[in-house]
Structure formats: C-alpha cells, structure tokens
Amino acid sequence: MLKRPHYIALALIVVLTLTILNLPSQTTARLKLGIGSFFLPLFGLASSSQRAIEKTGEAIVPRQELLRQNEALRRENTQLRLELMDSSKAVQENDKLRRLFNWKQRSPLKLKLGRVILSEPANWWRTAQIDLGTRDGISNNLAVLTPEGYLIGRVAQAFYTHSQIVMVGDHNCKVAARVEPGGDTGIIGASHPLANNLVEMAFLPNNANLKSGQLVKTSGKGGVFPENIPIGQIVVTYPAEAGLSRSAQVRLGANLASLDEVWVRFP
Amino acid sequence: MTWINTILILLSACLAVFWQTAFHGVRHLLGAQIDLLPALMVYASLSAGFTSVVLLAVCGGLWFDSLSANPLGVSVLPLLLVGVALYSSRDLILRSQTFARFFLGFTASIAVPFLALILLLTTSQRPLLGWGTLWQFVVMGVAGGIAAPLYFELFGWLLRLLGPAEMSETSFRSDREIRRGR
Numbered sequence: 001m002l003k004r005p006h007y008i009a010l011a012l013i014v015v016l017t018l019t020i021l022n023l024p025s026q027t028t029a030r031l032k033l034g035i036g037s038f039f040l041p042l043f044g045l046a047s048s049s050q051r052a053i054e055k056t057g058e059a060i061v062p063r064q065e066l067l068r069q070n071e072a073l074r075r076e077n078t079q080l081r082l083e084l085m086d087s088s089k090a091v092q093e094n095d096k097l098r099r100l101f102n103w104k105q106r107s108p109l110k111l112k113l114g115r116v117i118l119s120e121p122a123n124w125w126r127t128a129q130i131d132l133g134t135r136d137g138i139s140n141n142l143a144v145l146t147p148e149g150y151l152i153g154r155v156a157q158a159f160y161t162h163s164q165i166v167m168v169g170d171h172n173c174k175v176a177a178r179v180e181p182g183g184d185t186g187i188i189g190a191s192h193p194l195a196n197n198l199v200e201m202a203f204l205p206n207n208a209n210l211k212s213g214q215l216v217k218t219s220g221k222g223g224v225f226p227e228n229i230p231i232g233q234i235v236v237t238y239p240a241e242a243g244l245s246r247s248a249q250v251r252l253g254a255n256l257a258s259l260d261e262v263w264v265r266f267p
Numbered sequence: 268m269t270w271i272n273t274i275l276i277l278l279s280a281c282l283a284v285f286w287q288t289a290f291h292g293v294r295h296l297l298g299a300q301i302d303l304l305p306a307l308m309v310y311a312s313l314s315a316g317f318t319s320v321v322l323l324a325v326c327g328g329l330w331f332d333s334l335s336a337n338p339l340g341v342s343v344l345p346l347l348l349v350g351v352a353l354y355s356s357r358d359l360i361l362r363s364q365t366f367a368r369f370f371l372g373f374t375a376s377i378a379v380p381f382l383a384l385i386l387l388l389t390t391s392q393r394p395l396l397g398w399g400t401l402w403q404f405v406v407m408g409v410a411g412g413i414a415a416p417l418y419f420e421l422f423g424w425l426l427r428l429l430g431p432a433e434m435s436e437t438s439f440r441s442d443r444e445i446r447r448g449r
Contacts, residue, residue, distance in 0.1 A: 001355040039330075042281075123395075123403045124395045124400070127336040193399035194298040
C-alpha cells in the first residue's frame with residue numbers, strides 16, 4: 001500500500017520530530033509559543049463569549065438583590081477598615097521592635113491577580129496557563145496561590161503575555177513543607193493520577209507526633225516557596241522506606257480541579 | 268474534493284485541541300480528559316489520503332504539545348504510527364461498519380497516549396502514573412470509540428454539503444437500447 005515517496009516522507013517526519021525533541025529548552029519554548037499563538041483568536045473568542053454570558057447573568061439579577069449585596073459589602077468594608085487600622089498599629093509596633101533588635105525588616109506582601117486561561121490537555125501533568133506574563137512582572141518560580149491563600153504551585157515558564165504554572169502534585173513541583181503544630185518537616189511530592197486534591201508528604205521524621213487534621217504549611221527551606229503559605233491538612237500517616245521515615249497523605253486546601261482566579265505572590 | 272477533506276480534518280484537529288484545553292468538564296466528571304485526535308486520525312487514515320494523515324499527525328501533535336507540558340513533538344510520532352498502520356491496511360478493514368469504527372477509535376485512543384507515555388519515559392520526563400492511569404485509558408478509549416463513528420457521520424455530511432453535487436442517474440440504460448438494423 002505504501003509507496004517509495006511515502007516512506008521518504010515518513011523518514012523525513014521522524015527525523016524532523018526527533019530533531020525538535022532534542023532542541024534546547026529555550027528554543028522549544030519559543031517554538032511552543034509560536035505554535036500556541038495559533039489558538040489566540042479561539043481563546044479570545046471563548047473569553048469574550050464567557051464575559052458576555054457573565055454580563056447577561058449580571059443584568060438579570062433583581063435590583064432588590066443588588067441593594068442587599070451592596071449593603072452587606074458596605075458593612076463588611078467598614079468592619080475590615082477598622083480591623084486594618086488595628087492591625088496597622090500592630091505592624092508599626094512590630095517594625096519598631098524589629099529595628100530595636102536589628103532584625104531583618106519584613107517586606108509587605110505583593111500579589112497580582114491572574115486568571116486561568118487554559119488547562120492541561122494531557123492526563124499525566126498538573127499544569128495550567130494564566131493570563132499574567134513577563135509584561136506583568138512575572139518570572140519563573142514565583143508562588144501561585146488561591147484567592148483564599150492556599151498554595152497552588154509555582155510559575156514554571158513565564159512568557160510575555162501568559163505563564164505556565166505547575167501545580168502541587170506534579171513531579172516537577174516539589175514543596176518543602178512543615179506540619180503545625182510540631183514543626184516536623186517533609187517534602188510534598190507527586191499525587192495519584194485520579195486524586196486531584198490528595199498529595200503525599202514524605203521524609204517526615206519517624207518519631208513525629210502526627211495527627212489527622214494538622215495543618216501543613218510551606219517551610220521556606222526549598223528556596224522556591226516563601227514560608228508559612230498554607231497547603232492543606234494531614235489525612236493519614238503511615239511508615240515509609242521500610243520504617244526509616246513516615247509519610248502522610250495531605251488533603252490540599254486548594255481545589256486544583258476548578259481554578260478560575262489565582263494570586264501570584266512576589267518575593 | 269480531497270483538499271476540502273484535508274482542510275476539514277485540520278480544522279477539526281485545531282478545534283479538538285482547543286476544546287481539550289478550554290473545557291474540562293469531562294475531567295471533573297470522570298477523572299480523565301478525553302483526547303479526540305486519535306479518533307480523528309482513524310477517520311483520516313480510512314477516508315482521506317496519505318497527505319492528510321501526515322498533516323494531521325504533524326499539525327495535531329504540535330498543536331497539542333504547544334498547549335501542554337509535553338515536550339514539543341512527543342505526540343507527533345504516536346499519531347503518525349497509528350495513522351500509517353491504519354492507512355496501510357485500510358483495504359482489509361470493514362470501514363463502513365459502525366462497530367469496526369468504534370473498535371478502531373477505541374484502540375487508537377488507547378494506543379496513542381500509551382505510545383506517548385513510553386516516549387516521555389524515554390526522554391527522562393516524569394509523568395504522573397499509577398493505577399488510576401488505567402482508568403484514564405479506559406475513559407479515553409471509550410470516548411475515542413464513540414467519537415470515531417461520529418467523525419465519519421459528520422465529515423460525510425460536511426462533504427455532501429460542501430462538495431459538488433452527485434450526478435443523478437439518467438433513465439438511459441444501454442441494455443435496453445433498441446438497435447435498429449437496415
């Protein structure tokens with residue numbers, strides 16, 4: 001059935017594919033960006049139609065409901081303003097004490113809100129793309145959080161207009177974590193292919209006193225994630241590595257299956 | 268006619284890849300994202316020319332990888348392998364049968380991700396694998412099996428719509444011709 005020109009064409013494509021597979025990572029990233037830009041009109045169309053649907057939904061909300069929400073938000077705003085005044089006094093006091101003891105000053109939290117524009121089409125990666133890129137000051141390895149402050153992952157590759165994020169549970173996103181209270185540290189690694197919100201925390205000390213429901217936060221020891229970002233809660237612990245250490249199953253606080261808006265945290 | 272078919276196949280591949288990245292309802296529901304490219308390859312290899320098969324493998328694979336964390340090009344070879352295997356034996360396949368289309372779609376939708384995973388493992392990548400991967404293969408296989416006959420129907424309808432109208436049979440029959448002698 002196949003003729004000589006067919007075999008030549010096949011050989012050429014195989015050689016071309018193998019060449020692309022062996023290109024340097026930067027060249028591949030540029031190529032990916034170029035090929036991916038082919039989809040820009042489609043994504044623009046999808047996001048504009050989604051916005052139109054949202055606007056239509058907002059337009060049909062009754063006036064009474066809007067007034068009620070407005071009143072509730074006004075009250076919440078007043079309460080938060082009072083709390084902010086109170087906490088800013090505490091921050092000033094804290095800064096003063098830090099100066100007195102010559103401790104390092106704490107820099108204010110810098111965040112940028114992004115939107116998830118597309119999810120991973122393959123089943124064996126936990127990645128997504130967000131609409132923030134290098135033009136927004138995004139660089140590789142910045143921490144990505146949910147609106148509630150839970151860890152999602154890190155920026156794997158920042159492009160000009162968008163970035164690829166790799167989520168907790170992927171082999172390419174290991175997180176140095178700490179259990180609270182207790183302070184036992186371990187490493188959060190890969191998850192089960194079907195369990196989006198369960199990850200394994202390995203290399204915990206054998207004598208660690210761990211209970212289900214304990215909080216897990218970043219320890220800041222890995223050099224990528226700042227410390228004290230909440231990750232999730234311990235579900236169950238079990239001995240690992242022939243009893244040399246313990247591992248724990250951690251339920252993530254972030255719902256990775258339905259991400260819409262994310263915060264990128266700057267150092 | 269051939270070029271209309273090729274354009275339609277490539278357009279469908281583009282839309283299929285876009286759909287897989289933009290909508291993830293199936294993943295929420297069943298724990299696996301379905302892949303529509305292998306089923307499309309079944310249609311292309313059984314109904315279109317060799318150029319269409321090659322173009323679908325190259326463009327579809329590169330489009331898929333450009334939106335995924337896969338290394339660029341890793342999806343091209345599995346699609347090409349499945350497409351060429353089906354194309355070279357398409358005279359032996361009962362391609363007009365719905366069950367055969369379902370079976371081919373099912374097999375191709377398992378074979379393509381399986382080969383892609385093998386290729387990934389040889390390139391020192393660490394994809395997420397486990398017992399759950401088997402379930403994901405089943406979901407992808409069944410979805411591909413359902414998609415393949417639908418592609419045949421859809422493309423048949425589109426080609427009838429866009430292609431030249433079929434010539435209607437004339438009432439003239441040569442065996443009924445009255446030959447007049449002298």
